[in-house]
Amino acid sequence: MPDNTAIRPGIAIRNLVLHYGVHEVLRGISLDIADAEFVCLLGPSGCGKTTLLNAIAGFIFPTAGGIAVNGHEVRGPGAERGVVFQEYALFPWFTVEQNVQYGPRLAGVDRKALNAISDHYLELVGLSDFKRHYPNQLSGGQRQRVAIARALAAKPEILLLDEPFGALDAMTRESLQDELVRIWEAERRTCVFVTHSIGEAVFLAETIIVMQAQPGRIRAIIRNDAPRPRARTSDSYFSMYRKVDEALRDRT
Amino acid sequence: MTPSSTTTARTDVLGARLLGSRQRALLAVASITGVLVFWGVFTSAGWVDRVLLPSPQEVFRSLLDSVRDGSLLRHVAASLLRVLEGFAIALAAAVPLGIAMGVSRVVRGILEPLLELLRPIPPIALIPLAILWFGIDELSKVLIIAYGAFFPILLNTMAGFREVDLVHVRAARALGAKRHHIFRDVVLRSAFPFIVVGARVGMGMAFIVLVAAELIASSAGLGFLISDARYNFRTDQMFLGMAMIGLLGFALNKALLEVERRLLKWKSP
Numbered sequence: 001m002p003d004n005t006a007i008r009p010g011i012a013i014r015n016l017v018l019h020y021g022v023h024e025v026l027r028g029i030s031l032d033i034a035d036a037e038f039v040c041l042l043g044p045s046g047c048g049k050t051t052l053l054n055a056i057a058g059f060i061f062p063t064a065g066g067i068a069v070n071g072h073e074v075r076g077p078g079a080e081r082g083v084v085f086q087e088y089a090l091f092p093w094f095t096v097e098q099n100v101q102y103g104p105r106l107a108g109v110d111r112k113a114l115n116a117i118s119d120h121y122l123e124l125v126g127l128s129d130f131k132r133h134y135p136n137q138l139s140g141g142q143r144q145r146v147a148i149a150r151a152l153a154a155k156p157e158i159l160l161l162d163e164p165f166g167a168l169d170a171m172t173r174e175s176l177q178d179e180l181v182r183i184w185e186a187e188r189r190t191c192v193f194v195t196h197s198i199g200e201a202v203f204l205a206e207t208i209i210v211m212q213a214q215p216g217r218i219r220a221i222i223r224n225d226a227p228r229p230r231a232r233t234s235d236s237y238f239s240m241y242r243k244v245d246e247a248l249r250d251r252t
Numbered sequence: 253m254t255p256s257s258t259t260t261a262r263t264d265v266l267g268a269r270l271l272g273s274r275q276r277a278l279l280a281v282a283s284i285t286g287v288l289v290f291w292g293v294f295t296s297a298g299w300v301d302r303v304l305l306p307s308p309q310e311v312f313r314s315l316l317d318s319v320r321d322g323s324l325l326r327h328v329a330a331s332l333l334r335v336l337e338g339f340a341i342a343l344a345a346a347v348p349l350g351i352a353m354g355v356s357r358v359v360r361g362i363l364e365p366l367l368e369l370l371r372p373i374p375p376i377a378l379i380p381l382a383i384l385w386f387g388i389d390e391l392s393k394v395l396i397i398a399y400g401a402f403f404p405i406l407l408n409t410m411a412g413f414r415e416v417d418l419v420h421v422r423a424a425r426a427l428g429a430k431r432h433h434i435f436r437d438v439v440l441r442s443a444f445p446f447i448v449v450g451a452r453v454g455m456g457m458a459f460i461v462l463v464a465a466e467l468i469a470s471s472a473g474l475g476f477l478i479s480d481a482r483y484n485f486r487t488d489q490m491f492l493g494m495a496m497i498g499l500l501g502f503a504l505n506k507a508l509l510e511v512e513r514r515l516l517k518w519k520s521p
Contacts, residue, residue, distance in 0.1 A: 059422050079428035089423040093441045093518050102437070103427035134518040154427050 009035035009070050010190060011056060011158065016065035018051060024215040025051050029065070031209065031218065035157075038184055038191045040205035042198065042244070048216020049194045050162055056192060057083050057160050069158065079103060082156030082189075086163040088143040090135040096122070096146050097131040103154025121149035124183060141172040148183065158190040165200070174232070177203055181228065198248070202240045203230055210247045220247040306488040311495070314488040328496060330472040331462060334390065335504075338397025339451075339458045346402045346454070347447060350409025354443065355435075360410075367406070375400035375461045379468055393465040400461035401454035408450025412443030445516050452508045459501050474500070 016029035026048045033039050041049040054060045056067055058077040067074040069081065077083075082103075090099050100118040109117065122128050125145035135143055144164055151159055161180075165173040177200060184191055195201055201208045202224060210220040222244055226236045262270045271279070288308050294300065295307040302310075318324035353360040375396050386392035420438045429437065466475020474493050481489035513520075 057422075057426060059425075077422070077425040079426070081426065083423065083426040085419055085423065087419055089417075089419040091420060091423070091437070091441070093444070095518075102424075106428045106433060136518070150427070160426075 009157075010037070011192070012068045013052075013056075014065050014068075016052070016055065016067065017063045018048070018055060018060070019063045026055075026062075027215040027217045029216075029218060031221075033190060033192060033207075036188045036190055037207060038205050039193065039207045039209060040201035041192065041194045041209050041211060042196065042201045043211030043216075043219075043248070044196060044213055046213040046216070047211040048213070049196075049211050051216065052211075053160050053162050053192060053194050056158075057081055079107065079154050080156050081158045081160055082151030082154055084144070084147050084151050084159065084161040084164045086166045088135070088140075088147045090143055090147055090150070092135050094134075095131065096127065096133050096135065096138070099135070099146055100150045100153045102150065107154070117153050118149075121153045122146075124152070124186070125149045125179065139172075140168050141176060144168065144176060145179070148180070152183070152187060152189075156189065158192065161191065161193045163194050163196070166195075173200075180204065181230075185228070198241055198244050199232070202226075202237060202244060203232060208244055210244065212248075219250070222247060303485055304487060306491060310488045311491045314486070314492050318489075318492065324492075324496070327472055327474050327477045327493075328500065330470075330476075331466065331474045331497075332500065334393055334466075334473065335397060335455075335458050335462045337390075337394045338462070339401050339455055341394065341398035342401035342405055342454055342458065343451060345398070346405035346450070347409055350406045350447070350450075351413070351440075351443075353406075354410050354413025355439075367403075371403055375457075376464045379465055383469060388469050393462070393470065396465050397458045397461045401458040404453035404457055405447070405450040408446045408453065409443060412446030412450075413439065415446065416442045445519065448512045448515060452505065452512065455504055455508055456501070459497075459504065463497060 011031070011033040013029055013031040013033075016026055017024075018026040029052060041052060043049050051060065055062055056069070056074065058074045058081065091102070094102065097118050100121055101114045104114055104117050118131070119128065122131060125148055127142060127145055127149070130138065130142065130146075135146065138146065147164070165176050168176065180191075181204065191204075193201075193204055195204075205224055208222040208224055209218055210222060211217065212219045222240075224240055226234075226240060231237060264270055292308050295302065295305055306314075315324070318327075349363070353363055378399060379392075379396055382392040382396050386395060416439050420442065421434055424434050424438050462473075463475040463478075466473040467479045470476040474497050477496075478490050478493035481487070481493065
């Protein structure tokens with residue numbers, strides 16, 4: 001992909017087109033995501049937001065156009081892009097600790113350092129006491145915390161999150177949103193977060209990419225510079241909510 | 253135990269109270285004792301020819317006799333050895349083959365039609381041929397047992413490979429896993445519970461084939477004990493042989509269930 005800005009940290013998506021057979025899932029997506037930015041992909045089901053995330057992750061390949069991460073074309077999954085899935089995707093046959101250590105273990109980290117890494121990230125998500133548990137001994141919220149710790153432990157530059165809190169109840173969801181912001185502020189990784197919840201996007205993101213369906217494309221890019229910590233009851237929250245809601249509903 | 257769990261009894265979907273392990277053990281002892289008592293009364297009342305149906309006491313006496321002269325131990329050992337040898341051969345053949353068929357579409361395309369044609373042939377139908385080919389000694393019996401245990405293990409192993417969840421593969425790849433890591437840490441791990449279940453079903457099959465093979469041709473083993481007793485009208489020994497087969501099968505199944513529980517402790521919360 002010839003690009004005048006050779007090596008730029010972050011994600012650059014150029015004229016991305018993606019078809020499933022004859023079905024056009026994504027049309028003409030161009031998008032720049034800066035290093036350490038928190039971006040939400042927001043839209044109704046069928047708008048291709050998860051497909052776009054999977055393309056960035058390298059799980060699927062575009063029909064045309066390209067994605068570059070830190071100047072390198074995406075040719076498949078890689079440890080520099082961590083993924084958190086809606087269905088957690090923890091390995092049920094590994095303990096919590098083994099799950100978190102999996103990425104660094106593949107990278108060849110030695111035993112002692114592995115324990116330090118898993119201890120650090122399990123403490124970060126508040127699950128130090130559950131090291132020896134198996135995933136099916138945990139609640140949904142706990143599992144997703146482990147999944148976040150597992151993704152972070154592989155030291156990715158980018159964290160890709162596919163509706164990670166979609167299966168959780170409202171209370172758990174809000175507390176995990178708080179935790180994710182805290183983790184993002186502490187670790188400063190680029191986050192691309194897929195959601196269909198306006199409130200979630202307004203609370204989390206600095207940039208909200210509003211998408212629409214048939215075919216999936218970008219409708220609006222909205223900056224959200226509200227200071228942190230953000231409150232879910234503030235006036236700025238509600239005015240941003242209204243703005244995003246209007247962009248989603250806009251029938252032009 | 254918390255006070256609440258002692259006061260509120262656990263119930264099933266219909267609201268009936270669940271039994272504790274002590275209650276279940278009590279019921280088991282009661283049902284077995286009940287059958288023995290009924291059997292004893294039935295035979296001692298003289299309603300039936302004692303040659304055809306021995307009393308429990310006679311069967312027990314024959315148990316003591318055969319323990320004392322060492323013949324029971326010899327028969328049990330012979331049967332157990334055969335079943336374990338056959339099972340081990342089946343496991344060693346079926347697991348790698350099932351993995352190869354699960355991983356490679358080509359291997360599967362070649363072998364599946366053959367195996368589908370062989371599968372409906374009951375192992376017992378192969379006993380005469382096996383005796384001609386491999387002789388009347390251990391080898392033919394062990395191979396027939398292996399054949400019987402082979403298919404359940406193979407089919408379950410193959411089924412396990414279809415159960416690999418794409419999201420686990422994606423999660424592993426996003427953490428930096430290469431193909432061989434995915435095979436070792438995701439594919440094999442996902443298939444493993446199925447392989448273990450296949451082994452248990454295969455062991456049950458091995459046991460059925462064992463007795464059939466021993467009834468037809470052998471000079472030791474529990475099947476032989478039963479068949480030999482028939483020629484001497486020793487129904488007490490026949491009952492003893494059947495009881496020992498039942499106990500041995502029960503014990504082997506229990507042992508494999510325990511292995512399963514230990515290997516798959518991540519499955520049960």
